[in-house]
Amino acid sequence: MKVAAPAIRWTPWRFVTAFGAVSLLSDVVYEGGRSVIGPYLATLGASAALVGLVTGVGEAFALAGRLGTGPLADRTQAYWRLVLIGYLLTLVAVPALGLTSALWLAALLFVAERAGKAIRGPARDVMLSHAASAVGRGKGFAVHEALDQAGAVAGPLLVAAVLAATAQRYRAAFLTLAVPAVAVLLLLLWLRAGVPDPRRFEPGPEPGAAPAPPGARLPRVFWTYLAFTVLTTAGYATFGVLSFHLATRHVVPVAVVPVVYAGAMGVDALAALASGWLYDRAGFRALASVPVLTALIPLAAFTRTPATAVAGVLAWGAVLGIQESTMRAAIADIVPAARRGTAYGIFAAGLGGATLVGGLLTGALYDYSITALIITVAGIQAVALALFVTTVRPAARLVRPA
Numbered sequence: 001m002k003v004a005a006p007a008i009r010w011t012p013w014r015f016v017t018a019f020g021a022v023s024l025l026s027d028v029v030y031e032g033g034r035s036v037i038g039p040y041l042a043t044l045g046a047s048a049a050l051v052g053l054v055t056g057v058g059e060a061f062a063l064a065g066r067l068g069t070g071p072l073a074d075r076t077q078a079y080w081r082l083v084l085i086g087y088l089l090t091l092v093a094v095p096a097l098g099l100t101s102a103l104w105l106a107a108l109l110f111v112a113e114r115a116g117k118a119i120r121g122p123a124r125d126v127m128l129s130h131a132a133s134a135v136g137r138g139k140g141f142a143v144h145e146a147l148d149q150a151g152a153v154a155g156p157l158l159v160a161a162v163l164a165a166t167a168q169r170y171r172a173a174f175l176t177l178a179v180p181a182v183a184v185l186l187l188l189l190w191l192r193a194g195v196p197d198p199r200r201f202e203p204g205p206e207p208g209a210a211p212a213p214p215g216a217r218l219p220r221v222f223w224t225y226l227a228f229t230v231l232t233t234a235g236y237a238t239f240g241v242l243s244f245h246l247a248t249r250h251v252v253p254v255a256v257v258p259v260v261y262a263g264a265m266g267v268d269a270l271a272a273l274a275s276g277w278l279y280d281r282a283g284f285r286a287l288a289s290v291p292v293l294t295a296l297i298p299l300a301a302f303t304r305t306p307a308t309a310v311a312g313v314l315a316w317g318a319v320l321g322i323q324e325s326t327m328r329a330a331i332a333d334i335v336p337a338a339r340r341g342t343a344y345g346i347f348a349a350g351l352g353g354a355t356l357v358g359g360l361l362t363g364a365l366y367d368y369s370i371t372a373l374i375i376t377v378a379g380i381q382a383v384a385l386a387l388f389v390t391t392v393r394p395a396a397r398l399v400r401p402a
Contacts, residue, residue: 009194010194010195012131012132012133012134012135012140012201013131013135015131015191015194015195015198015201016128016131016132016135016140016143016144017143017144017147018187018191018194019124019127019128019131019144019191020143020144020145020146020147020148021147021187022087022184022187022188022191023144023147023148023151024147024148024150024151024154025151025180025183025184025187026087026090026091026151026180026181026184027148027149027150027151027152027154027155027265028151028152028154028155028158028177028180029090029091029094029095029155029177029180029181029184030090030094030113030117030155031151031152031155031156031261031265032094032154032155032156032158032159032173032177032258033094033097033110033113033155033159033174033177034239034261035155035156035159035160035239035243035257035258035261035262036156036159036163036170036173036243036257036258037051037054037055037110037240037243038051038055038239038240038241038242038243038244038247038257039243039244039247039254039257040097040106040170041054041103041106041107041240042244042247042248043170044101044102044103044106045103046103047367048241048244048245048248048363048366048367049360049363049364049367050363051240051241051244051363052238052240052241052359052360052362052363052364052366053359053360053363054107054110054111054240055110055238055239055240055241055359056238056355056356056357056358056359056360056363057111057356057359058110058111058113058114059114059238059352059355059356059359060352060353060355060356061111061114061115061118061352062114062115062117062118062121062348062352064118064348064349064352064353064356065115065118065119065348065349065352066118066121066122066344066345066346066347066348066349066352067345067346067348067349068345069082069118069119069121069122069123069345070122070341070342070343070344070345070346070348070349071341071342071345072122072341073122073123073126073341073345074338074339074340074341074342078123079123079124079126079127079198080123080192080196082119082120082122082123083120083123083124083127083188084120084188084192085116085119085120086116086117086118086119086120086121086123086124087116087120087184087185087188088116088185089112089113089115089116089119090113090116090117090120091116091181091182091184091185092181093109093110093112093113093116094109094113094174094177094181095174095175095177095178095181096109096174097109097110097170097174098170098171098172098173098174098175099171099174099175118348118352121344121348122341122342122344122345122348123341125328125331125340125341125344126340126341126344127198127199128140128141128144128198129202129329129331129332129337129340130198130199130200130201130202130337131198131201131202132144132329132332133201133202133332134201134202136280137279137280137329137330137332137333138275138276138277138278138279138280138286138325138326138329139276139277139280140276140329141272141276141325141326141328141329142272142273142275142276142277142325142326142329143273143276144325145268145269145272145273145276145321145324145325146269146270146272146273146325148269148324149265149266149268149269149272149321150269152262152265152268152269153262153263153265153266153269154262155177155180155262156258156259156261156262156265157258157259157262158173158176158177159173159176159177159258160255160256160258160259160262162176163254163255163258164255168254168255199337202337218335218339218342218343218346219334219335221334221392222331222334222335222343222346222347224387224391224392225330225331225334225392226346226347226350227387228384228387228388228391228392229323229327229347229350229351229354230350230351230353230354231291231354231380231381231383231384231387232290232291232294232319232354232380232381232384233323233351233354233355233357233358234354234357234358234361234380235294235295235358235361235362235376235377235380235381236294236297236316236319236354236355236358236362237297237298237301237316237358237359237362238355238358238359238362238363239261239264239313239316240359240363241359241362241363241366242301242312242313242316243257243260243261244366245301245302245309245366246260246309246313249304251303251304251305251306251309252306252309252310260310260313261313263310263313263314263317264313264314264316264317264320265317266317267314267315267317267318267321268317268318268320268321268324269321270318270321271317271318271319271320271321271322272321272322272324272325272326275287275289275321275322275325275326276325276326276329278326279326279329279330284330284392284393285393286326287322287326287327287330287388288385288388288389288393289322290319290322290323290327290384291381291382291384291385291388292381292385293315293318293319294319294377294381294384295377295378295381295382296312296315297312297315297316297319297377298312298362298370298373298374298377299312299374299378300312300315301313301315301316302366302370302373302374323351328344331343331344331347361373361376362377
């Protein structure tokens, strides 16, 4: 005789906001470290091209690594276990950056931190997609992203304060981030106890049912959407390259770089909320702004005029906000629940490969010619916009999985 599982006492909104609090604190940790990784690696002897390589490889691990962890989440349905392992790796690696002065080890720790994101990412997104189904995909992912970015603002500001108070001692800044790291782990354990199975938020097959067959196909629109995403990201600079420019060209003082990053994270949060609200009303049309904004970023960010360069970094933050909220929410609307972990993994893998290309491309072109960088990125985004208008948007209107 089948015994019914206990009902979830938490509401979907409570789960979304609680997971947002987890992301808020974890962002204090890893975005605080990420905000100064470019200048920090530069102090250890890295060139712009090497910074682009390290940050590009790191982001590739964070995203392309999900090609394996996404199907693993679908197959095992061990969502919480993957989430806990992924967060633990990240929360150890960032403070450890304060314990080394070797360039190779600092680069390895940065990549390890990003690998933790790969482990937890698909499982976290699947759990959020179930809760967001009850409140609106766009709004659910947007609120989570906004809370996430509150931490992304606080982390760089904390790092900036420590750098200012310690005469730019990166060691002290990284070690300070160990405090919020402990808080993240405690909050995660509490959240898992409150909602052991978030799948019950979304109507559908009974949790515990057999997972989708490994050979089940993903919708064709998913692949065209992935192609669009890859193109937009292939011309998207990493913040490591942007911060390298700000610091080495003396556009702003080094201590101000994390403050600029914090401002970009604030714009990220606002862009997530705005695009999420628009997505729930206008659908895929809300994503047309991504290639346009991406094309404008290098035109502004790589100048030597502080106000213009900062405006370019803020535009970078706006694109990041849309990528990390609305573009993720769209996956849940075009892929059935049983294949969602795999879809998130493949989507992130494509995003990761494109991020590696973007880091290498913008870093190498920056060393060669900023003008060539601007022209190349604009051309890539023109192709992405054409693909979106002619293929992605028309196909997406026809697909709304149950």
